[in-house]
Amino acid sequence: xxxxxxxxxxxxxxxxxxxxxxxxxxxxxxxxxxxxxxxxxxxxxxxxxxxxxxxxxxxxxxxxxxxxxxxxxxxxxxxxxxxxxxxxxxxxxxxxxxxxxxxxxxxxxxxxxxxxxxxxxxxxxxxxxxxxxxxxxxxxxxxxxxxxxxxxxxxxxxxxxxxxxxxxxxxxxxxxxxxxxxxxxxxxxxxxxxxxx
Amino acid sequence: xxxxxxxxxxxxxxxxxxxxxxxxxxxxxxxxxxxxxxxxxxxxxxxxxxxxxxxxxxxxxxxxxxxxxxxxxxxxxxxxxxxxxxxxxxxxxxxxxxxxxxxxxxxxxxxxxxxxxxxxxxxxxxxxxxxxxxxxxxxxxxxxxxxxxxxxxxxxxxxxxxxxxxxxxxxxxxxxxxxxxxxxxxxxxxxxxxxxx
Numbered sequence: 001x002x003x004x005x006x007x008x009x010x011x012x013x014x015x016x017x018x019x020x021x022x023x024x025x026x027x028x029x030x031x032x033x034x035x036x037x038x039x040x041x042x043x044x045x046x047x048x049x050x051x052x053x054x055x056x057x058x059x060x061x062x063x064x065x066x067x068x069x070x071x072x073x074x075x076x077x078x079x080x081x082x083x084x085x086x087x088x089x090x091x092x093x094x095x096x097x098x099x100x101x102x103x104x105x106x107x108x109x110x111x112x113x114x115x116x117x118x119x120x121x122x123x124x125x126x127x128x129x130x131x132x133x134x135x136x137x138x139x140x141x142x143x144x145x146x147x148x149x150x151x152x153x154x155x156x157x158x159x160x161x162x163x164x165x166x167x168x169x170x171x172x173x174x175x176x177x178x179x180x181x182x183x184x185x186x187x188x189x190x191x192x193x194x195x196x197x
Numbered sequence: 198x199x200x201x202x203x204x205x206x207x208x209x210x211x212x213x214x215x216x217x218x219x220x221x222x223x224x225x226x227x228x229x230x231x232x233x234x235x236x237x238x239x240x241x242x243x244x245x246x247x248x249x250x251x252x253x254x255x256x257x258x259x260x261x262x263x264x265x266x267x268x269x270x271x272x273x274x275x276x277x278x279x280x281x282x283x284x285x286x287x288x289x290x291x292x293x294x295x296x297x298x299x300x301x302x303x304x305x306x307x308x309x310x311x312x313x314x315x316x317x318x319x320x321x322x323x324x325x326x327x328x329x330x331x332x333x334x335x336x337x338x339x340x341x342x343x344x345x346x347x348x349x350x351x352x353x354x355x356x357x358x359x360x361x362x363x364x365x366x367x368x369x370x371x372x373x374x375x376x377x378x379x380x381x382x383x384x385x386x387x388x389x390x391x392x393x394x
Binding site for chain 1: 308342356367377386
């Protein structure tokens with residue numbers, strides 16, 4: 001016998017609320033400060049029920065990160081109707097806007113890479129996926145120099161964004177221009193033809 | 198009464214040998230696989246004596262990293278007799294040569310950032326020190342856009358080097374040119390005048 005549909009909906013809704021709570025808790029506190037007992041208490045459910053949804057604190061943490069990564073991915077989804085360079089510029093602006101809105105969570109992501117091995121893997125998987133999309137847009141999928149240039153540039157972006165968040169002495173527009181200019185410079189140095197739009 | 202000089206020398210020598218052993222062990226094995234008991238066994242000393250030199254496995258690990266960082270720093274020390282751009286190009290080549298010789302240890306450094314919070318801090322401290330030297334060479338110490346460009350570029354360098362090590366499909370010279378060209382592009386995008394040499 002399957003689970004009745006209304007129960008599944010309640011399950012989904014509770015899981016969604018637990019993920020919201022986790023996003024808040026893991027942003028406001030260090031990973032080690034948060035216990036499953038405390039999460040259950042704040043959620044108003046039993047520890048046993050919490051463990052039913054997430055077998056460990058690390059699973060719970062990874063699920064909140066995966067949710068954030070999915071939201072970010074959706075927000076920066078390039079518009080396929082635009083030429084590649086414009087689609088990239090627009091996706092980059094959406095990315096910076098997301099970081100501006102979620103700077104605590106973004107900075108935390110890199111601090112959390114310490115302590116939870118899977119976080120580093122998640123960050124790296126996002127980079128690889130983004131690099132593949134950019135390389136496809138450039139028609140340079142099998143070019144090793146283009147691959148290194150784009151991959152390196154995604155690291156540049158994270159380093160620059162963390163610096164930006166820490167100092168807040170550039171406008172988002174200035175950072176946007178700096179990032180796009182750097183990508184153009186890196187591709188030029190890699191000998192990749194830039195799309196003319 | 199002070200410790201006799203010959204004992205201090207023996208201590209220094211034993212510490213140096215322990216650090217060499219640690220560099221090898223931590224490169225060949227995952228951090229969690231190595232116990233202090235095993236390190237003592239491989240060093241042929243008692244666990245108590247090992248703990249006399251290093252109060253914890255983490256202290257031991259950090260000491261091996263600090264030793265590697267110091268060796269790297271010495272190798273890439275820019276020549277003050279050269280103009281800044283040439284000194285940078287030469288230091289960068291020494292850096293890439295070091296990575297080529299120590300690719301396992303270099304890749305491990307980033308994997309190890311997971312698990313040992315201080316490793317991330319060490320990597321970041323090296324970046325900040327390097328960025329300061331480059332900014333001073335550019336006469337751009339107080340320029341926020343130059344700071345972000347140089348800091349981001351050091352992230353670019355690590356991302357590009359990790360990709361290079363993983364794929365090995367670029368020569369060191371090609372990577373060197375790509376890195377210098379990207380720095381020039383980033384500084385141009387930041388509106389920084391490049392030194393003319």
